[in-house]
Amino acid sequence: MEFIDLKSQQARIRTRIEERIKAILDHGGYILGPEVQELEKKLAAYIDMPHCISCANGTDALRMPLMALGIGPGDAVFVPSFTFFATAEVVSLVGATPVFVDILPDTFNIDPQSLKNAIETLPKRFPNLKPKGIIAVDLFGLCADYTALHEIAKKNNLFLMEDGAQSFGATYHEKKACSLTNISTTSFFPAKPLGCYGDGGAIFCSDDTLAATLKSIRVHGHGKDKYHNIRIGLNGRLDTIQAAILLEKLSIFDEEIEARNRVAARYTKELKDIVITPKIAEGYGSVWAQYTLRTPNRDKVIAKLKEKDIPTMIYYPIPIHLQEAYTELGYREGELPVCEEMAKTVFSIPMHPYLSDREQDLIVSSVKDVLSMPQ
Numbered sequence: 316m317e318f319i320d321l322k323s324q325q326a327r328i329r330t331r332i333e334e335r336i337k338a339i340l341d342h343g344g345y346i347l348g349p350e351v352q353e354l355e356k357k358l359a360a361y362i363d364m365p366h367c368i369s370c371a372n373g374t375d376a377l378r379m380p381l382m383a384l385g386i387g388p389g390d391a392v393f394v395p396s397f398t399f400f401a402t403a404e405v406v407s408l409v410g411a412t413p414v415f416v417d418i419l420p421d422t423f424n425i426d427p428q429s430l431k432n433a434i435e436t437l438p439k440r441f442p443n444l445k446p447k448g449i450i451a452v453d454l455f456g457l458c459a460d461y462t463a464l465h466e467i468a469k470k471n472n473l474f475l476m477e478d479g480a481q482s483f484g485a486t487y488h489e490k491k492a493c494s495l496t497n498i499s500t501t502s503f504f505p506a507k508p509l510g511c512y513g514d515g516g517a518i519f520c521s522d523d524t525l526a527a528t529l530k531s532i533r534v535h536g537h538g539k540d541k542y543h544n545i546r547i548g549l550n551g552r553l554d555t556i557q558a559a560i561l562l563e564k565l566s567i568f569d570e571e572i573e574a575r576n577r578v579a580a581r582y583t584k585e586l587k588d589i590v591i592t593p594k595i596a597e598g599y600g601s602v603w604a605q606y607t608l609r610t611p612n613r614d615k616v617i618a619k620l621k622e623k624d625i626p627t628m629i630y631y632p633i634p635i636h637l638q639e640a641y642t643e644l645g646y647r648e649g650e651l652p653v654c655e656e657m658a659k660t661v662f663s664i665p666m667h668p669y670l671s672d673r674e675q676d677l678i679v680s681s682v683k684d685v686l687s688m689p690q
């Protein structure tokens with residue numbers, strides 16, 4: 316059994332992908348070719364944002380706006396500690412400091428109250444840092460609480476960025492993920508809900524000037540042309556071939572989201588009484604990048620599933636404030652209790668649009684085998 320079955324998806328669209336790649340081999344526009352512009356237009360239209368700037372990966376997608384905003388040494392950016400490492404890493408990459416915030420146990424997303432506390436206590440904890448912004452993450456495909464976050468950002472004069480690496484395709488009160496802040500980002504890493512066959516990412520923004528700056532940063536800080544450089548940038552482009560693959564995947568994406576939701580609904584129905592299943596509040600639509608369960612008996616369940624050849628993953632085993640890379644910030648165990656508790660109790664089970672009922676039955680019955688027994 317596959318944790319994420321990319322083969323079934325490929326079988327569905329393989330011919331069209333091959334035709335798309337063949338067209339690129341014919342036209343030869345490997346870098347920023349016409350497929351890149353076509354994809355950017357379609358992605359921007361899909362989430363109803365004025366600008367889409369595709370880029371090399373989801374990490375650059377986060378890093379480029381920080382560069383554009385001039386975030387650097389002496390700046391604090393608030394990030395949840397329970398996320399993929401890149402969310403915090405990009406802050407450090409531009410020379411700024413990530414300040415870690417706890418999450419809510421029901422959504423795995425940044426806790427507005429913990430964020431307020433982190434902002435208030437910043438002068439005491441990190442007296443040399445100036446608060447600049449917040450990167451919220453839509454973990455496992457579920458949007459964070461942007462109503463509360465916008466209010467906090469505005470009150471404290473902070474930028475608010477949405478790390479939608481796992482949530483492209485999700486919804487939040489009639490709006491689409493990656494359109495919930497002035498700058499938002501996503502990743503097309505193969506295992507993400509909308510993934511390519513390599514690395515890829517995108518930035519979405521509403522501001523024309525910022526969009527132009529991001530395009531310049533994407534190609535070595537170019538000015539009027541590639542050999543006129545007006546700022547420090549990156550080589551941050553998305554390959555034309557990856558754009559073409561994404562165009563074909565985008566054409567079946569809505570159907571896939573429906574299928575993911577069917578799989579999730581069935582898991583929840585079968586498992587909600589024996590293990591803590593994900594909660595999706597009114598007004599939210601998850602894209603189910605992961606289906607993540609919580610139980611103190613995680614190790615037993617994982618071992619049982621392994622016996623049956625069912626893959627599981629732990630996202631994430633170590634919250635970022637306790638990662639070795641950040642020892643110098645001086646965080647200690649116990650400071651962000653929800654992140655720490657989640658790291659000890661979560662595990663994710665196979666989730667993709669092509670999971671068969673038979674496979675799902677086996678997963679459900681195996682989880683039940685362990686957890687229905689008296690512990």
Ligand SMILES: *Cc1c(COP(=O)(O)O)cnc(C)c1O
Nearest residue numbers: 372373374399401402480502504
């Ligand atoms: C995957 C991911 C990223 C990084 O994306 P890459 O394309 O792998 O660079 C950033 N943030 C989150 C939350 C992610 O899941």
